[in-house]
Amino acid sequence: MQPDRAARAPSWSELEGIRLLRGVATALVRLGDSYGTESLSHPYPTEAQQALDATVLACLLLKADPPESLPDLIQWAADLPVEAWPFALPADALRSGSQLLDRGTRQPTQLCYEWAVDGERSAALSEQPFMAAAARRCREEDYPEAYQAFRRLLIRRPVLTDRDLVTLPGAHLGDLEPLRDLLRDIYQPVPASYIHPGRGVCTACARCGTLLHPTTKGGMWCERQICQKRDSVRAGREYRTDHDGGINLLIRPLRQWVSAPGIQELRLARRLTKAGADVELWPDYGAYGMRVLLADGTAWAVEHKDWTTPALLGRRAVPPRSGPPHDRCVWVVPASRLSEQPNFRATFERYRQGASPHLVTDSELALAVREASGSVSSGARSDAPVTRSPDDESKGALF
Structure with a gap:
C-alpha cells in the first residue's frame, strides 16, 4: 500500500x-x-x-x-x-x-x-573497523608495502576464488601475508542473489569488476551508480560458482567505501602525476587518501569521495588526525557530481563544520597541479575552488 x-x-x-x-x-x-x-x-x-x-x-x-x-x-x-x-x-x-x-x-x-x-x-x-585492523597489523609488522598491496587488492579484485585466497599472499611476494586471516573475513561466499537462475554462474561488471545482480526483468544491475549512469551496464567476466573451489565477494562496506572510490582515486593519482605532482597514495597506513606534493613545494592532503548526498558528506568532512604534514586539506568529488547537482558544493559547505576540508572537483585539482607546475597560466583558470565565506560559518546544520 x-x-x-x-x-x-x-x-x-x-x-x-x-x-x-x-x-x-x-x-x-x-x-x-x-x-x-x-x-x-x-x-x-x-x-x-x-x-x-x-x-x-x-x-x-x-x-x-x-x-x-x-x-x-x-x-x-x-x-x-x-x-x-x-x-x-x-x-x-x-x-x-x-x-x-x-x-x-x-x-x-x-x-x-x-x-x-x-x-x-x-x-x-562502514569500512573503518576492517581498514583499521589492516593498518594495525601492517604497522605492527612495520610493513607499509603490505597495506599498499591490500588497498590495491580491494580496488582491483572485488571477486576472489577460494584458490586466490590461499595463493595471493605468497603471490604478492609476502606483502599480504600479515593479512591472510583478514582476507578470509572480508571475502565471503557469493550470495545466491548474484547467481543466474538455472545457469550457476555469476557475472562481473566490465567497468568496476564487482558482481552484477540479475534483475526481475532479465537485465543486469550494478550497485555502483557511476556504472549505472553509462548507456547500459556492461557484462564482463563470468564465474562458475564452483570455479577454483568457489567464488567469494568482498563484503559490501568495503566495496562501497574502499573499492568504488578507489577506482577513481587511482585514476586521479595518475592524472595528477601526469600533471606534474608527486603523489603518495594512502600515506602512514591510510591516514588519508593521498599526499600531493606540488611543484611549488606545497603539499595537499587529498581524500577522494563520491557521494550522492552532499549534506551527509559535508557532515563527515574532518581533517586528517595523523599522517605526513600538509599545507592544505581538500576533499575531491568527480566533476560530474556538480554537473548533475548544481547545488552540491553549496550544500556540502553549508553542512561542514569549522576548519574541515573544502570541496573541489577532480578537474579543479588537476588544474591547480598544472598551474603549480607552470603548464597553465593562472589567468586561464576558470573553475577555481570556492572558499567558504565568513557568513557560511554562522549557518547551522539541521542534522
Whole structure:
C-alpha cells in the first residue's frame, strides 16, 4: 500500500524525519546483507522491526496510511522516491527521485548506504573497523608495502576464488601475508542473489569488476551508480560458482567505501602525476587518501569521495588526525557530481563544520597541479575552488 500524503501534521519536525530515514535505511541494509530483501523470514532482525514500528507510528501521527508489514515497507522503498514518503525532510537532505532500494533487484542503493552509515551505530556498516585492523597489523609488522598491496587488492579484485585466497599472499611476494586471516573475513561466499537462475554462474561488471545482480526483468544491475549512469551496464567476466573451489565477494562496506572510490582515486593519482605532482597514495597506513606534493613545494592532503548526498558528506568532512604534514586539506568529488547537482558544493559547505576540508572537483585539482607546475597560466583558470565565506560559518546544520 502506498502512503497517503495529503495531510502532514505541522508538529512533525524534519529532525524526526531524518531519524526515521536513518532507521529505515539501516534496516534495509541489514536485511540486504543478512537475509536479502527479496526473501524475508520471521523473526525479523531487530533493526527491521524497529524501523517498521517507527514508520507506522509516524504515519499514524501524520494521518497517513501506514505500511501493513515489513514486505509492504520494502515495497515503499523500492517503488517510491524518498520525497514521496509521508514524513518531512530538509529540502537539501537528498536529491529528488532518490530511492532506498533498486526497483529491479530490491538491493540497497548507494543513497541507502549513505543514510545508514550516518546513523549513531553504523560502525559495522562502514569500512573503518576492517581498514583499521589492516593498518594495525601492517604497522605492527612495520610493513607499509603490505597495506599498499591490500588497498590495491580491494580496488582491483572485488571477486576472489577460494584458490586466490590461499595463493595471493605468497603471490604478492609476502606483502599480504600479515593479512591472510583478514582476507578470509572480508571475502565471503557469493550470495545466491548474484547467481543466474538455472545457469550457476555469476557475472562481473566490465567497468568496476564487482558482481552484477540479475534483475526481475532479465537485465543486469550494478550497485555502483557511476556504472549505472553509462548507456547500459556492461557484462564482463563470468564465474562458475564452483570455479577454483568457489567464488567469494568482498563484503559490501568495503566495496562501497574502499573499492568504488578507489577506482577513481587511482585514476586521479595518475592524472595528477601526469600533471606534474608527486603523489603518495594512502600515506602512514591510510591516514588519508593521498599526499600531493606540488611543484611549488606545497603539499595537499587529498581524500577522494563520491557521494550522492552532499549534506551527509559535508557532515563527515574532518581533517586528517595523523599522517605526513600538509599545507592544505581538500576533499575531491568527480566533476560530474556538480554537473548533475548544481547545488552540491553549496550544500556540502553549508553542512561542514569549522576548519574541515573544502570541496573541489577532480578537474579543479588537476588544474591547480598544472598551474603549480607552470603548464597553465593562472589567468586561464576558470573553475577555481570556492572558499567558504565568513557568513557560511554562522549557518547551522539541521542534522
